[in-house]
Amino acid sequence: MDYDMLVIGSGPSGRRAAVQSAKLGKSVLVVDRGRRLGGVSVHTGTIPSKTLRETVLNLSGWRERGFYGRGYRVKQDISVGDLVERLHKTLDHEVEVLQHQFMRNTVKSARAAVKFLGPNKVSLTTDTGDYSEVGFANALIAVGTRPHRPRDVPFDKTRIFDSDEMLELDRLPRTLTVIGAGVIGVEYATIFSALDVPVTLVEPRNSILDFVDREIVDDFIHQMRDRGMTIRLGSAVKEIRSKPDAAEVELADGRTIRSEVVLYAAGRTGNVGNLGLDVVGIDADSRGRIKVDPHTFQTSVPNIYAAGDVIGFPSLASTSMEQGRVAACHAFGVPLPPPPETFPYGIYAVPEISTVGQSEEQVRES
Known part of the structure; x- marks a missing residue:
């Protein structure tokens, strides 16, 4: 060999x-x-x-x-x-x-x-x-x-970006829509919000960060909204369009969100x-x-x-x-010795979140 x-x-x-x-x-x-x-x-x-x-x-x-x-x-x-x-x-x-x-x-x-x-x-x-x-x-x-880059999303690195491409922005967007409220989505959404960029966070599910204790998540959502972020949970995305002057996100309920830039962060x-x-x-x-x-x-x-x-x-x-x-x-x-039963998990949002072990919900279910 x-x-x-x-x-x-x-x-x-x-x-x-x-x-x-x-x-x-x-x-x-x-x-x-x-x-x-x-x-x-x-x-x-x-x-x-x-x-x-x-x-x-x-x-x-x-x-x-x-x-x-x-x-x-x-x-x-x-x-x-x-x-x-x-x-x-x-x-x-x-x-x-x-x-x-x-x-x-x-x-x-x-x-x-x-x-x-x-x-x-x-x-x-x-x-x-x-x-x-x-x-x-x-x-x-x-x-x-x-x-993850669905074929029906028109990524162009001008209006519509994936999470790897966000580092290639030539200037800060005036407004930002983030699709996907997983770890990557909430990290980028809160980072740009800290720069006073108006941010809309869209998540098809009715909750975010399912592996984190619900009380922590509820407080985190409250803090994001208190800073002026718009959070739309349970909002499925029907279509994303790139226009000369803006990007448009059409939701399944008929509403349309317009912003200068869209970050698609729904999975990898x-x-x-x-x-x-x-x-x-x-x-x-x-x-x-x-x-x-x-x-x-x-x-x-x-x-x-x-x-x-x-x-x-x-x-x-x-x-x-x-x-x-x-x-x-x-x-x-x-x-090797047996692996540890738990490990710490860090989410580098603004503010950051860290957990270790089971959530309250998991303990109650076990």
Whole structure:
């Protein structure tokens, strides 16, 4: 075999699995098709959104408004340039740290598209068309996810954006409609609200953040509305239209919401479409999520593992890292203590929410 461990993807789970395998004295290759190492977490997900949030809170003076009043601002005219400057510095630093970590642990990396040819072999194809085949004893699928983009939504990066594209705004929108009140949706909605952008949050279901205690969610919704956000729960979206002067969201009840920009943040899909999973007999569901053993993170093929967002909930960087470490240790026969029964969950909205363990509703039901 060419490598003891092949890692597909360089996000939190892939990174941790690669380093853990290397520390066990194994040969490791990390393959990522992105322009730079780090995966979604570094370039469009965890790190960018949290950096954006912190920058907004600092420049807007949001934390001090309880004392100075709602009109208080540290910087009066905040531009996209102000937000992007810190973002780029943070991303460059994260990539540099990752590269040094791989170098210190003799982890090799390659930029290429990966496709399974069998349970112990993959093909690598670079952007320039160079083709090679690599053998492996064990593999970890850590390809992450991408925004769910329905075909009937006219994404154009002018009026209508997905969550990965919001970082490419050329200026702050005068008004914003966010479709989808999951973690990503509420984070971006409240971040832009902290910049005093009028925000409308649309959610087809009658509730948001179902895994969080209802009392906490109710207070969170009250705070958002108290800040002037419009929240429409139980509002199914019939059609989204991009117009020259605005974006229009037509709801199933006949109402139409007009705003300068629409963020579509209703779910994400696993990046498994071109991996050739069918060749090795691994199945993914309609959202591209791979089923694994929850204790070992093995797929239906024993020497091929999967971890991180591509296996679904909880889709946290912290839990993804531990999943990658556990998968690597299991692959090489390293015993581990049983996993913890609970873990903390953070939502970096404004204000932030954190929970650990069961909600009151779950305790009452058990």
